[in-house]
Amino acid sequence: MNFLQPVFLWALAGAGLPVLLHFLARKKAKPFPFSTLRFLKISQLTTGRLRKLEEFLILLLRVLVMMLLVLVLAGPVSRRAIGFLQEQLVVLVLDDSYSLRAGEPASPWQQTRQAALTVLASLRKPARVALIFTSGRTTGLTRNLEEVGQTIRDSQATFSSGHLQTALEQAQKILARRTGSRILFVFSDLQRYAWKDLSLPEAGREGISVVVVDTGQKETNNVGLKGLTLLPAQGLCQAEVVNWNQSPVTVEIQLQAGQVEKKSLTLPARESQTVQFKLSRSPGTLRVQLIRPDLLPEDNTYVLHLAPGENNRFLLVTGKQESSFYLETALAAFTAPAQLQVVSVDSLTRISLSDYQMVFLCNTGRWQPEAVRSLADYLREGGQLIVFAGEKDLPENFNSDWELREEKTFLMPARLEELVTFSRPAGVIWGENRHPFFAPFGDRLLEYLKTVTFHQVFRSTVLDGNVLLKLDRGLPLLLEGHYGAGSIILCPFLPDPAWTNLPRRPFFPVLVEIMMQTLTSGASPVVFPGQAIQAPAGTESLQAVSPDGLAETVSASGGAPIKFFPEKPGIWQFSFFRQGTTRTRTVAVNLDWREGDLTRQEPASLRECFPGARVKLIQAGNLERYLTGEVTSGDLSPVMLALLLILFLLQVAASNFLHQKKDRQEPLVSSFHGGSQ
Amino acid sequence: MSSGQQSSRLLDPKVLSKLSGLYLVAKTVVEGFISGLHRSLYRGFSVEFAGHREYVAGDDLRYLDWKVFGRTDRTYIRVFREETNVKTHLLLDISRSMEYSSGPVSKKQYAIWLAACLSYLMISQKDAVGLVVFDTDIRRLVKPASTTSHLHHLLSNLEHLPGGTTTSLSSVLHLIASNIKRRSLIILISDLLDEPEEVIRGLVHFRHHHHEIIVFHILDPAELEFSFTGQFQFLDMETGERLDGDGLALRAGYQKAMANFLHRYQKQCAANNISYARAITRTPFDYFLYQYLSLRARTF
Numbered sequence: 001m002n003f004l005q006p007v008f009l010w011a012l013a014g015a016g017l018p019v020l021l022h023f024l025a026r027k028k029a030k031p032f033p034f035s036t037l038r039f040l041k042i043s044q045l046t047t048g049r050l051r052k053l054e055e056f057l058i059l060l061l062r063v064l065v066m067m068l069l070v071l072v073l074a075g076p077v078s079r080r081a082i083g084f085l086q087e088q089l090v091v092l093v094l095d096d097s098y099s100l101r102a103g104e105p106a107s108p109w110q111q112t113r114q115a116a117l118t119v120l121a122s123l124r125k126p127a128r129v130a131l132i133f134t135s136g137r138t139t140g141l142t143r144n145l146e147e148v149g150q151t152i153r154d155s156q157a158t159f160s161s162g163h164l165q166t167a168l169e170q171a172q173k174i175l176a177r178r179t180g181s182r183i184l185f186v187f188s189d190l191q192r193y194a195w196k197d198l199s200l201p202e203a204g205r206e207g208i209s210v211v212v213v214d215t216g217q218k219e220t221n222n223v224g225l226k227g228l229t230l231l232p233a234q235g236l237c238q239a240e241v242v243n244w245n246q247s248p249v250t251v252e253i254q255l256q257a258g259q260v261e262k263k264s265l266t267l268p269a270r271e272s273q274t275v276q277f278k279l280s281r282s283p284g285t286l287r288v289q290l291i292r293p294d295l296l297p298e299d300n301t302y303v304l305h306l307a308p309g310e311n312n313r314f315l316l317v318t319g320k321q322e323s324s325f326y327l328e329t330a331l332a333a334f335t336a337p338a339q340l341q342v343v344s345v346d347s348l349t350r351i352s353l354s355d356y357q358m359v360f361l362c363n364t365g366r367w368q369p370e371a372v373r374s375l376a377d378y379l380r381e382g383g384q385l386i387v388f389a390g391e392k393d394l395p396e397n398f399n400s401d402w403e404l405r406e407e408k409t410f411l412m413p414a415r416l417e418e419l420v421t422f423s424r425p426a427g428v429i430w431g432e433n434r435h436p437f438f439a440p441f442g443d444r445l446l447e448y449l450k451t452v453t454f455h456q457v458f459r460s461t462v463l464d465g466n467v468l469l470k471l472d473r474g475l476p477l478l479l480e481g482h483y484g485a486g487s488i489i490l491c492p493f494l495p496d497p498a499w500t501n502l503p504r505r506p507f508f509p510v511l512v513e514i515m516m517q518t519l520t521s522g523a524s525p526v527v528f529p530g531q532a533i534q535a536p537a538g539t540e541s542l543q544a545v546s547p548d549g550l551a552e553t554v555s556a557s558g559g560a561p562i563k564f565f566p567e568k569p570g571i572w573q574f575s576f577f578r579q580g581t582t583r584t585r586t587v588a589v590n591l592d593w594r595e596g597d598l599t600r601q602e603p604a605s606l607r608e609c610f611p612g613a614r615v616k617l618i619q620a621g622n623l624e625r626y627l628t629g630e631v632t633s634g635d636l637s638p639v640m641l642a643l644l645l646i647l648f649l650l651q652v653a654a655s656n657f658l659h660q661k662k663d664r665q666e667p668l669v670s671s672f673h674g675g676s677q
Numbered sequence: 678m679s680s681g682q683q684s685s686r687l688l689d690p691k692v693l694s695k696l697s698g699l700y701l702v703a704k705t706v707v708e709g710f711i712s713g714l715h716r717s718l719y720r721g722f723s724v725e726f727a728g729h730r731e732y733v734a735g736d737d738l739r740y741l742d743w744k745v746f747g748r749t750d751r752t753y754i755r756v757f758r759e760e761t762n763v764k765t766h767l768l769l770d771i772s773r774s775m776e777y778s779s780g781p782v783s784k785k786q787y788a789i790w791l792a793a794c795l796s797y798l799m800i801s802q803k804d805a806v807g808l809v810v811f812d813t814d815i816r817r818l819v820k821p822a823s824t825t826s827h828l829h830h831l832l833s834n835l836e837h838l839p840g841g842t843t844t845s846l847s848s849v850l851h852l853i854a855s856n857i858k859r860r861s862l863i864i865l866i867s868d869l870l871d872e873p874e875e876v877i878r879g880l881v882h883f884r885h886h887h888h889e890i891i892v893f894h895i896l897d898p899a900e901l902e903f904s905f906t907g908q909f910q911f912l913d914m915e916t917g918e919r920l921d922g923d924g925l926a927l928r929a930g931y932q933k934a935m936a937n938f939l940h941r942y943q944k945q946c947a948a949n950n951i952s953y954a955r956a957i958t959r960t961p962f963d964y965f966l967y968q969y970l971s972l973r974a975r976t977f
Contacts (some may be wrong), residue, residue, distance in 0.1 A: 029907075029908040042931075
């Protein structure tokens with residue numbers, strides 16, 4: 001129980017007034033001569049005890065009446081209601097992910113904003129509020145409710161997926177650090193994608209009330225583009241379309257790349273299909289668009305930017321000339337001599353990696369931290385790296401050298417374990433044939449690889465990458481990872497006959513060419529809205545030009561690398577300024593396709609997301625009524641008042657009873673008056 | 678106002694408190710009492726024949742002279758001359774508790790008046806009256822006599838009583854009982870604030886010597902009603918002991934204890950053939966004079 005006017009609680013000291021009066025009244029007693037005390041002593045031993053008990057009860061009643069009077073004046077409210085009346089700590093988590101834009105202008109976001117303002121309006125001055133958006137924006141804990149309100153009014157739903165998990169963890173941390181009545185409001189459209197894998201730690205959730213305000217809508221009419229993959233080896237690009245509806249839909253899809261190419265397809269309910277278009281090699285923007293009105297129009301478009309690729313340069317870094325012989329031969333077949341440079345590890349520090357579109361590492365051995373950092377910078381800016389691990393790459397050295405200690409990140413997609421030598425040559429048993437590397441082979445990939453065998457490979461532990469090929473016993477043979485805007489392909493073997501017959505098979509030069517074409521297709525890196533674009537080290541300032549043509553400049557401060565978070569989907573142009581030189585980069589910002597799934601999480605399962613907490617799910621439309629109801633039901637004044645009245649009447653009745661008892665006592669004198677023997 | 682009503686009013690202790698001098702009080706009470714009393718009761722108790730008087734309704738038929746009725750066919754009552762061989766000892770308790778008063782008359786004052794009135798009445802009937810004043814011990818002793826001068830002597834003693842202390846009723850009663858040998862009428866005037874069994878044992882001692890006993894139990898109305906409300910520090914008048922308590926809270930228990938106390942006296946007195954009369958300090962005296970005369974007539 002809490003109080004609206006706790007200052008009145010000081011008056012609780014007045015509850016002791018009846019006790020004080022009781023004792024003061026006792027002190028006032030003066031000596032009263034009486035003939036004998038013998039009967040009084042007997043009385044005190046018998047009825048005196050009962051009377052004392054009665055007196056004590058009346059005193060208790062009077063004290064309770066006084067206490068209740070004070071409590072009523074202090075405005076008692078339940079813990080539940082206090083959250084809406086005088087909550088010390090309220091955290092508002094607003095889901096501002098892209099799905100909240102569905103059906104604009106009457107979107108769930110409008111509901112979210114209105115609901116948050118309604119809650120804010122129900123709070124009173126002493127309350128402290130923290131505002132957290134799932135996109136990452138926060139206001140911190142403040143008592144300035146007007147400022148929070150203004151932030152809510154000024155905010156817009158983003159194009160990003162947001163991180164509900166992170167936002168809730170952050171809210172939980174704020175609430176866990178405090179005691180008393182705490183309440184967490186989560187305003188969300190309950191999109192299943194955001195809620196399904198939510199898992200919050202239990203610590204600090206005790207005593208926290210969670211109110212989930214459902215601002216979503218039932219309609220899920222939406223289709224979207226999952227992505228656009230370039231298949232340069234086939235001269236094609238492939239768009240993947242997904243139907244989020246519960247029924248089949250027919251959509252028209254068009255590719256704009258200089259000229260417009262349209263196709264039509266029918267998509268089964270909640271399934272995706274791919275559509276292939278002829279890939280134009282001319283540089284510029286590649287835009288795929290679905291022609292169909294739905295709730296989220298932005299995810300109907302996917303863009304890529306193609307840069308000129310004639311002057312691509314490749315770098316082969318080798319630790320042992322013999323190990324890279326076959327690779328060098330394969331590369332030389334597809335590149336002009338000026339395009340390929342072969343260097344040793346030692347000379348790498350003298351080379352500017354940014355001059356190369358692709359870097360091959362082959363049996364390189366140990367790496368110095370500075371070299372690793374420069375490779376990381378190269379990757380972050382969109383560089384492509386293919387690594388062949390050989391006998392010089394001892395697993396313990398490999399696993400420690402590629403660790404980016406400052407970022408606590410391992411650059412490679414997998415760690416190497418021990419070298420596995422097969423008594424019988426091992427074959428490839430599985431391949432990701434939808435990957436652009438293998439797309440030209442389609443379902444016949446394994447047939448092409450049937451004669452390829454391996455004598456030894458490194459066993460690897462996959463960290464944050466995709467396995468593209470697997471050997472017998474499930475050993476990863478080809479792994480793909482990403483760092484920044486760049487890609488890393490890790491092969492835990494050497495293209496050497498001592499390791500495998502692959503370099504001697506016709507498949508090898510074809511695969512190398514496809515990989516080179518795919519990785520250096522000239523397509524700009526793709527990021528999701530809200531993902532960071534980090535400027536290269538030493539950049540003094542960054543200029544970002546949005547798809548609308550609006551330019552924004554960010555300068556470096558405090559030595560930290562400049563980061564920019566493009567929001568609007570489309571092609572962004574970045575310029576990095578350093579010591580009078582300017583480097584440009586084009587980035588395609590495309591929506592996270594999973595945001596288009598407007599399927600809602602089952603309300604019943606929400607409680608499982610907050611085990612141990614009191615969870616209440618409220619429809620946004622019912623929020624005001626709920627808040628009013630909470631206040632009304634939580635206001636304990638009427639109960640207290642009724643109790644006060646009852647106790648008061650009880651006290652009066654008890655006092656009267658005792659007085660009447662006194663009056664009822666028959667005077668002995670009348671019965672004894674004439675008594676004689 | 679009739680003379681009877683007037684005399685009755687004069688027997689009221691409140692009225693008597695305005696009179697000065699015990700003799701005057703006693704005379705007023707007794708004369709007033711006698712003037713309103715039925716003639717048959719107020720007669721001599723001697724066996725010596727004094728003459729006849731005409732029968733009036735209400736006279737005791739035991740004293741009807743049947744011979745005269747047979748001869749004359751008229752009803753006459755035989756009247757006897759009083760004898761002075763009945764000795765009465767008034768035992769007056771003057772302990773400090775007797776000084777308690779909730780009104781204009783204290784128990785002690787009331788007891789003195791009662792003793793004076795009884796003395797006056799008895800001596801006017803030629804009975805010998807003695808006086809024993811006591812608290813923890815015998816404080817004053819006046820041997821019985823029936824002369825008018827003795828009455829004055831008695832009243833003078835009653836007027837100038839010493840201040841009392843605590844009560845030790847039973848021991849004093851035993852002491853007095855052992856000193857009165859001849860069969861007498863013993864009138865105890867006390868608030869009896871002692872253990873009832875002990876007191877009764879003392880009274881029974883008198884019964885062993887064939888004395889007739891009348892006990893006038895003097896009580897203040899407040900001692901019976903205990904109608905005090907509020908917080909008091911009660912002070913025992915005899916022992917000086919103190920007790921804090923609320924009047925209202927103590928009342929029920931007090932009244933119960935008092936009722937039990939009185940009941941024990943009443944029961945024990947009845948069991949031992951002792952006349953017991955409760956004398957509340959606002960009770961008119963004619964009641965006690967009648968009580969005395971009734972016993973006198975029945976016993977002697």
